Amino acid sequence: MPEGEVVFARPAALEDTPTHYCPGCTHGIIHRLIGEVIDELGIREITVGIAPVGCAVLAYHYFNFDTVEAAHGRAPAVATGIKRVSPENVVFTYQGDGDLAAIGTAEIVHAANRGENITVVFVNNAVFGMTGGQMAPTTLPGQVTTSTPTGRDVKVDGYPVKVAEILAQTTGAAYIARRTVTQPKYVRSCKKAIKTAFKTQLAGLGFALVEVLSTCSTNWGMSPMEALRWLDENMIPYYPLGDYKVIDEVKALP
Amino acid sequence: MPEGEVVFARPAALEDTPTHYCPGCTHGIIHRLIGEVIDELGIREITVGIAPVGCAVLAYHYFNFDTVEAAHGRAPAVATGIKRVSPENVVFTYQGDGDLAAIGTAEIVHAANRGENITVVFVNNAVFGMTGGQMAPTTLPGQVTTSTPTGRDVKVDGYPVKVAEILAQTTGAAYIARRTVTQPKYVRSCKKAIKTAFKTQLAGLGFALVEVLSTCSTNWGMSPMEALRWLDENMIPYYPLGDYKVIDEVKALP
Amino acid sequence: MPTIVIDEDRCKGCQLCTTVCPKDLVTMAENFNAKGYHPAKLEDPEGECTGCTMCALMCPDVAITVYR
Amino acid sequence: MPTIVIDEDRCKGCQLCTTVCPKDLVTMAENFNAKGYHPAKLEDPEGECTGCTMCALMCPDVAITVYR
Amino acid sequence: MAKVLMKGNEAIAEAAIRAGCDGYFGYPITPQTELLEYMSRRMPELGRAFVQGESEIASINMVLGAAAAGKRAMTSSSSPGVSLKQEGISFLAGNELPAVIVNIMRGGPGLGNVQPSQSDYFQATKGGGHGDYFPIVLAPSTVQEAIDFTILAFELADKYRNPAMILGDGSIGQIMEPVELPEVESKPPDKPWAVTGCKGREKNIIRSLYLLAGPLEARNVILQKKYREIEANEQRHAEFMLEGAEMVIVAYGTTGRVAQTAITRARDEGMPVGLFRPITLYPYPKDAISSLVEQARVFLVLEMSAGQMLEDVELAVKGTVPVEFQGWLGGRVPTPSEVTQTIKEIRTKYLK
Amino acid sequence: MAKVLMKGNEAIAEAAIRAGCDGYFGYPITPQTELLEYMSRRMPELGRAFVQGESEIASINMVLGAAAAGKRAMTSSSSPGVSLKQEGISFLAGNELPAVIVNIMRGGPGLGNVQPSQSDYFQATKGGGHGDYFPIVLAPSTVQEAIDFTILAFELADKYRNPAMILGDGSIGQIMEPVELPEVESKPPDKPWAVTGCKGREKNIIRSLYLLAGPLEARNVILQKKYREIEANEQRHAEFMLEGAEMVIVAYGTTGRVAQTAITRARDEGMPVGLFRPITLYPYPKDAISSLVEQARVFLVLEMSAGQMLEDVELAVKGTVPVEFQGWLGGRVPTPSEVTQTIKEIRTKYLK
Amino acid sequence: MFEQIIISGFGGQGALFAGQLLTYAGLEEDREVAWLPSYGPEMRGGTARCTVTVSDEPIGSPITDTPSAVIALNPPSLEMFEPRVLPGGLLIVNSSIAKEEVKRKDIRSLRIPATDMARDEFANERMANMILLGALVSMTRVVTLDSVMTALQKNLPQRRHHLLEPNRIALQKGWDIAQQASKD
């Protein structure tokens, strides 16, 4: 082992278990950021995570704290149930774009609208990863997927859903932001946003969501490096990074 | 029978059947407007209506054209199924706020987002009328209902959902407007909006929705006249009347 | 001469037609109709009705026919 | 002296760590690891690594530990 | 204690509160809505959780969350709404989470009507959701039983870590009857498996996913063992005038009480007829029915359905004695006279 | 015609297309997704409707719309997704709308896994939704049957104005086998009840709401009459080596084909065993089973479940002959050797 | 005894309260009782209705198609329930609003202009239900008037206690009218 101080290592909130994710899948980075934030806030022992149905379905193997697996799309309802009977716990959901923006549309809209005091990490990779790369609500116009073999035709298949923009319209939302993890600077900014989203809950300020643009090199049919670039060049223009709603109390958070 | 020309009478698209609605329920006015618009556009024989689950569940008795009754909240999906296999038909849904904005959230958001070429008449009376006056997603802050006995507490029960505003965010929507029918001038304007919404479909321009603020004197615990006034004074400020999205092609409609 | 006809048995006595008449010609009858409601009635001895349709526009039960 | 340690058997050979190193110290090895991937490796004969954590930030598999 | 008049729906709500229900999550639907309305008033007063979910699906998944957190949780609905909860109920069973679900049945299929019905028996007892599981199902026939069984449902759910269902018909929900409200002693057991934050222990995971066939098989073996245990321990039924009965009427819920009136009249006329009224629909009280085969010369199954529980009776009777059936469809509640009429016909056919 | 290799899921899709499916509406779920993917490619090419719904619930209700419009419509999913469709299926049945639903079953309950399973039998055949209704249920055991039964499902659905279901397991969906693709002759019947615009006729209404008990009862009487007719006309099964079989194995789908291998081996060893393979699970081929009671000294039911079809066999056999059961849980597919082993044990127990 | 009584009118006419009062009165007499309101879509159009069962044996179905007695507070109720009353049963009609004559001859009936009387004598149209209930109790003897009075005392919400006396008088009034009519 080298000398010197360890300045970067696995956070305690993350198990030392290899993930089942494909090489280069940025789900892994996002998991790590959550782990780091939970460590830094010292809330590992009071946190309850909700794993989605999607590639992150096994997240409970990787997170080192209590976890519940929700049915596809229902994580916000499960989180609501927990938080309402156990407000002393920190409750967050981790959801993909199929999970959150297709089948789970009603649940996320109403959790936001109720101002449910939970945190949502929303991983937008523009496809249904787990089931093999079908069109997601967030698939880009023209994007080829296994269920849009000639590319998403917005006139027939609908338009990519802008989750952050729509949820920012709900009165109950306290903090809504969009980030990505394709470059170190983005990773840092994403972590900060996730931290703010957890702090929002800790301060009892209501619903917080961070949409994270993520890659799926396997289903995009690219190398992991190409996938990063494709995301930067194609997804960010359509899904601009930034803060979509930050209520004053969140701005004032230390 | 008096002499002179009949300048106002039951439209042919409306059956000569007494409705089951409570005295003064503005569902009746909205039904009539739809009938008038369908008559004026001459589309009675190609129209298929979708009745919701809600007080308007029996709408198929009153409309004089083909109708399907949908499960609670699913009218937009049923309409999608019909329109996709029979694009030559004019397809519209008639839905209450419980139906459309609670259980049917996912269906309406995605129908709008797909730019489904259908018309939606959305009757917002700020309660679940049919089941006896429980809180709807659109219930106003502080409003007493049978499931918010001390008034809707936005911190616990969530905020009133602004459907027109949220759906206007979807790219697929062509025409989104909010109207009411509490005064003759509003009735006229509402009819115009409904007509525009049908014309939008006839021109193949995509999803059109008119939100109509409506009364429920029975469940609001008021006389019909008081209900009209309560709506004007309380609902309109929260749900401003107006056009929320009108794409250029709709503006250009004759 | 413009006037309106109220289908008394269709009327549910909701009064929505009454306040909108610019000439104040529509009021509620004392009697009950077959359904047990006090129906609306036109009182227009002077023939003031202009057939403006205001009252009919507000009727949820399409109980009013307007002639002009 | 700042450096990094790559857990070779944890590495999935995705290359995400390679392009972000300001000193270009991380490359892919020729050999296969136990999983059958070419793992990433640090080539830092001059001790240029600043421990800036850029590489580690990008690693989806937390295969990189940084020392400073 | 003095009796008070209470509506079935409200009585169930009050009973749940007394059983220590920590969270109620529901969505309005006739003829069940008063239960939700009662909860909306009382739960916040007691500092407990009440949420009117955006749908039945959201509600059952909120229940799942609250149950996972180790709390006593409940939802209620009626037929179409309960169909929507089937995925969630399967998840509760797969996750081994205790929770109480109330179905105040109405006429079906489809939108049907809001009149009393018993046509969700199959759905409730055979598992309307996917996979091999059974909710415990209790069928009250009076408002008093609705109270008692609601409390029992919470206890059994906790005991077996399994969802439990109150299966009532619209009449049970809407009727107002004199009842006594008990003080409840039972405390929920410790729930070391609950997700409450991992302070001072290993992390807990609540899940039903087992990727490989082997582990999921193992999991199912555990579940099946539990179901055999429930079947061995928890069969419950009530009897009425069974002594010397050569004709055994099998009926539950409101149909059971209608039958009771008819049987009283029939006995007055000297007909040897009695009532077997299942209380648990799962586990079905098949052992008791099987043993009645000695005495009964004919079984008559009565249901407000086209014949669903009928199959369970036939499975228990195994062809040894004829099983006759009369059903009422579409939300129609039988009258005692109709039942009396049938009793006479069956007697003519078999007991002469 | 030359045989081609086709995957079960894709074969069902192609068969539906040949049967004149006008609209497909679905949502991805393993192990069924290739069906949707195939449709996403082919339907638009043919100018027909393909929509990837936002959920299983939206999809089944889109099917309801397309069926109401008089078109042949279809959806497909797997266990948890099919649980979500139960309300919609009840509505289809209540509305008397023809449509085809495919369930490629996976391990349950809850999220379970994506391995082949048969544990949604109860849900499919007894009505997982609310109210008294039955979908017609067909169980293919090979890819060829998946093709043939899909076509049949469209025809039966139209004939009876009732939803029809293909109930396959993950293995049927995923396996690639040689098949022949038939040209389909059948045309959908006239549908004067469909909502197509009321030009030149009275308006049509598609609904399942009948507010009063009387009319809903009348409606249900019609439905029940139809179900009796289906039960009389449409029971289907296949037989294998039943001649002289004293042990009758009852198994469907993939379990049926595994049993077939085992039976061939057992017969080689001189054991008098044969296979009764139900093709329609509703209507259950109970008449044929009942008549086997003459010949069989024991029945052996095999399922990839804890014992669901078992009840239908017991109901048909009525206690006259012993009924044994072996089940595989959690997505485990039996091997022929396991079945052979069981055959031997049962023989020792009953046929010596 | 096994009586099933339907009380039906518009919302606001007090049909449900009258029914509950009858139910509580039955409870006072230690009988088996059940009260079942109309619910669901039936309620649209401003209808309010309930079925009260009072019996000596445990109550089977609390629902009936053939009530032994009916109070029809408005025209639709008269129209709906006249044909359904058990032969030999009782039909009491609020003739202020429901103007049609009772056509059936195989039942007992009584028409009382209860809304008019309530307006004239109590300056409160809402007292009509009590007048009609008093008459029903008199003509059926399903419970004693005393039990109804006791039930009223116990169950009238505190904030309505100023109405106790008028209610009592109205009940008595109905009773007397029915007594009188039976003598005619």
Add this chain to the structure above:
Amino acid sequence: MFEQIIISGFGGQGALFAGQLLTYAGLEEDREVAWLPSYGPEMRGGTARCTVTVSDEPIGSPITDTPSAVIALNPPSLEMFEPRVLPGGLLIVNSSIAKEEVKRKDIRSLRIPATDMARDEFANERMANMILLGALVSMTRVVTLDSVMTALQKNLPQRRHHLLEPNRIALQKGWDIAQQASKD
């Protein structure tokens, strides 16, 4: 005959295609065949795997826990399937990547550095699957090499026909190596 063969590797190594080819070859010979891919979460981590059944009787279960032969294209596949091969069965390992020795003594096994050979001899690592398949066919005789060649001809997509010849050579190469090994 009843053979169940698993071919397993990373995505991109051509496990699924090799399996399909074997299946088509079986079809050429009019045998009962079935091909079952791995699917679902199994596929994450870049795994690709299929089970091929070739049989003389109708195929019962197309799934197996105990294959009669396995081609392991990468280390995880070797680790997963070595214990599962039927006693007396066959295990073929791509030793370029999967470096571990085969430990079992009750099965036949063959290690071929197929990725290296493919890179060196065809300048195309993706040819490794064909080498290994050739060896498998040689050692099991589940189908003839001719049938595989015919199936290749018929089923290689048009746009890949330039790869027909190299594929053939690779298959032959594998066959030869196995022949040689069996002589050793």
